[in-house]
Structures are given as structure tokens and as C-alpha cells.
Amino acid sequence: MGILPGGPRLLAGPPPRGGPESYGDHLARLGQTPAIGPEDMVTELELSGLLGRGGGGFPVGRKWRALTEGPRGPAVVVVNGAEGEPRSSKDRVLMTYRPHLVLDGAVLAANAVGADSIVVYVGEEHGRARAAMAAAIEARSSTVLVSIRTVAAPIGYVSGEATAAVHFINSGDARPTATPPRPSEAGVRGRPTLVQNVESLAYAALIARFGAGWFRSVGRRETPGTALVTVSGAVSAPGVREIELGTTIGELVEAAGGRRDSVGAVLVGGYFGAWISGDEGWAMGLDPQAMRARGLTFGCGMVSVHPAGACGVAATAEIMAFMAESSAGQCGPCLHGLRSIADTAARLAAGRSDAAAIDDLERWTSLVTGRGACRQPDGAAAFMASAVRVFGSEFERHARLGRCSADEASVDVS
Numbered sequence: 001m002g003i004l005p006g007g008p009r010l011l012a013g014p015p016p017r018g019g020p021e022s023y024g025d026h027l028a029r030l031g032q033t034p035a036i037g038p039e040d041m042v043t044e045l046e047l048s049g050l051l052g053r054g055g056g057g058f059p060v061g062r063k064w065r066a067l068t069e070g071p072r073g074p075a076v077v078v079v080n081g082a083e084g085e086p087r088s089s090k091d092r093v094l095m096t097y098r099p100h101l102v103l104d105g106a107v108l109a110a111n112a113v114g115a116d117s118i119v120v121y122v123g124e125e126h127g128r129a130r131a132a133m134a135a136a137i138e139a140r141s142s143t144v145l146v147s148i149r150t151v152a153a154p155i156g157y158v159s160g161e162a163t164a165a166v167h168f169i170n171s172g173d174a175r176p177t178a179t180p181p182r183p184s185e186a187g188v189r190g191r192p193t194l195v196q197n198v199e200s201l202a203y204a205a206l207i208a209r210f211g212a213g214w215f216r217s218v219g220r221r222e223t224p225g226t227a228l229v230t231v232s233g234a235v236s237a238p239g240v241r242e243i244e245l246g247t248t249i250g251e252l253v254e255a256a257g258g259r260r261d262s263v264g265a266v267l268v269g270g271y272f273g274a275w276i277s278g279d280e281g282w283a284m285g286l287d288p289q290a291m292r293a294r295g296l297t298f299g300c301g302m303v304s305v306h307p308a309g310a311c312g313v314a315a316t317a318e319i320m321a322f323m324a325e326s327s328a329g330q331c332g333p334c335l336h337g338l339r340s341i342a343d344t345a346a347r348l349a350a351g352r353s354d355a356a357a358i359d360d361l362e363r364w365t366s367l368v369t370g371r372g373a374c375r376q377p378d379g380a381a382a383f384m385a386s387a388v389r390v391f392g393s394e395f396e397r398h399a400r401l402g403r404c405s406a407d408e409a410s411v412d413v414s
Helices: 023-030 038-048 060-069 090-097 099-113 127-139 162-171 198-210 212-216 249-255 278-282 288-293 312-325 332-349 355-368 376-390 392-401
Strands: 075-081 115-123 147-153 193-197 226-233 239-244 263-268 274-277 302-307
Touching (some): 075 099, 075 127, 075 198, 090 127, 115 127, 162 193, 226 249, 239 249, 249 302, 274 376, 312 332, 332 355, 332 376, 332 392
Parallel strands (some): 075 193
Antiparallel strands (some): 263 302
């Protein structure tokens, strides 16, 4: 863990020794969650400008407001810590070391939206995080007035999508869908359900204590606040960093010990994100709203540095294979379209295809977009399109010569 300028917030305080922060240490550091009414809590979130940290970037206050103004009756809060993104670890770090901050946010959410039940949904592969959350629930069982239970999310990229989480909790089947009703209307057990990422809930707990103005006091560009980012790839000290939003990729890499090689490209936003060239990305601020204006996504807060000496076509093919294998198998664009794209990318990477394959990739990515039963085809297609754009010359060389020139390329971003 580490902090960049802008001040530690979620990761404030000394790292807990030997495991999660205890309830006593949590209270000693931050005090009790203040008594705040539902309307005041939602209003404070709206004023803060907090965007969801689960990947979609939807305003948290607006999301909570929708449940207060929607169908009445006891609601359910789902604490989403599935984190199926392969190169992201920020959620499990937060749950492992600051579980009570997450639970504070969950209880505040339950109070705000009128929920009498909280489901903590944590990836089954994240054993330490699940254990930390379970222990935190037990430690405060006598003080919490709502029902709280944990559910192990199945391994899978789509398991953390909101509708997939609800479906799994209801039936044991983690399949997402784009069809109504949405969870906010009829989710867990048919009740209005708020599905919120663990980082978003942790921020809500801090905003309740310190206010919207405090939250907005940092942030360099359009989006206020800090965020957890997982940095990986060709850096000396990969891991989770807390950054002031607007921090550049270059600054983030320096905070991660600096680069270990010349930079060929950077993958931002996770597997639903995009490749950008190294020289373009180095000075780019990690700001969700500014990135959206450029057709990019902050996503799950993942930044992976791809060295110039590695093959971008092969890296792309590997990710596309994962995306195809992660299909929920409930529509043709995902089941067949992504498999065709992945297989073609694999043949190009292996030098067993021709220039027509690049045309096929571009055509198929446009054909699957907007036609799936969920957003899986859209995210995979956008990622593939960014690869052809950034690694275009390498794709052409693979098609023409059947080999890679990545070892000849170098981008100096010093």
C-alpha cells in the first residue's frame, strides 16, 4: 500500500499489524459514525460528487436517491467486493485492512435507503478479505440493528456486475442481464436493492464524518476526491496506491518505484478499458470525467504498464481469450462473437493469419457492440478496438511477416 500527494484517506493511519484493523482501533482512529438522517446523508453524497468505484462511475448520491424515491418497502444493500478483474486488487486490500470502514458505509447506506438487510458479497478466491469482513461483522454484531451476512461470489469476470450479483444471491447463478427490472426496482428477494462497490461505501463513511466539502478539497481536475488504483506491469513496486484524482500516469508510476523498462503502452481501466500509447498516456491525468471526454474509462482504477520490448499483439490476444472464456453464454454476440475475435487475435499473435484478419477484427468488434444481453461484448469490443489503434503497425507486421518487431520498438517518456 502507498499514498500519493492529496492525502491519505481510505488508507489513512498506520498499516494494521498482523491483519485487519480491529473495531477498537477503527473507533480510536475515526470515532463512531455520526448520527445522520437519511435525507442529509443522501444530500451530502450528492454534494460531494463521489462517483462509484466499481467500474461504471455512476454518481453515488444519485444512486442512493433513486432508492429513496422508488418502490417502497424494506430494501437490501449488497456490498460488492467480488473484484473479478484479474489485474485489480484494490477492493480486497481495502476489505482486508479496513473492513470496518466498509461496514460503516454499508450501515449508513442501509439507513439511508430503508434497508433491513445487508449482504456482503466477496469473491470466493479472496480468502483473506472474506475472513476480514466476516470477523468485522462478528465484532459488531451486538451493535448493528440490521441483518448482515456474507456470500462468496463465484470466480468469474462478470460475477461482480450488479445484476449478476443479485441473480447469484437469489438463485446461485451469476449471470448478468440488461433487461428490466433493475436491482433498484426488484433485486434480492424481489426487494429494492442497492448494489454498491466496497470502495464507494468506504468513502461514504468518511463523507458522513467529514462532509462533502472535505471530500471535494482534493482533486486536480474535474473529479473531486482520491481513489484507490492498482498499478502493475513494468514498474518496480506494483500494488495499490491511493491517488488524488487527476494524478498523471507518470506520477503514479514514479510512486510505484519507477518503470523497469521503456514504455510501449499503458492499459487503463481494466479489461473493460483501453490501451493507450506510452507517450500519450504518460502525462494523462487519472480523472474519470476528463477520461470519459476522451473516450476512455477510469473503470476499476487499474493501470498496467506494458514494456516496449513485449508484444502488444500477444498481450491483447491473451486478454481477449480471457474475455471470451468469461462469457456468461447467454447471447450470440458474447458466446460466438467474442470467441471469433479472440481466436483471430490468437492466430495473428502466433503469425498464422493474414491482413484480412485485421479487417475481420474491426468488422466483428463493430457488429457485437450494443447487441449483447449484458455489457460484456461492448467492453471487450472497445478494448479490442483500442488494441488495433495502438498496436496497428504490429498487427500488420504479424499479418504480413508472421513475426513481431516489439523488440525493436522503444518509446522514451522520460
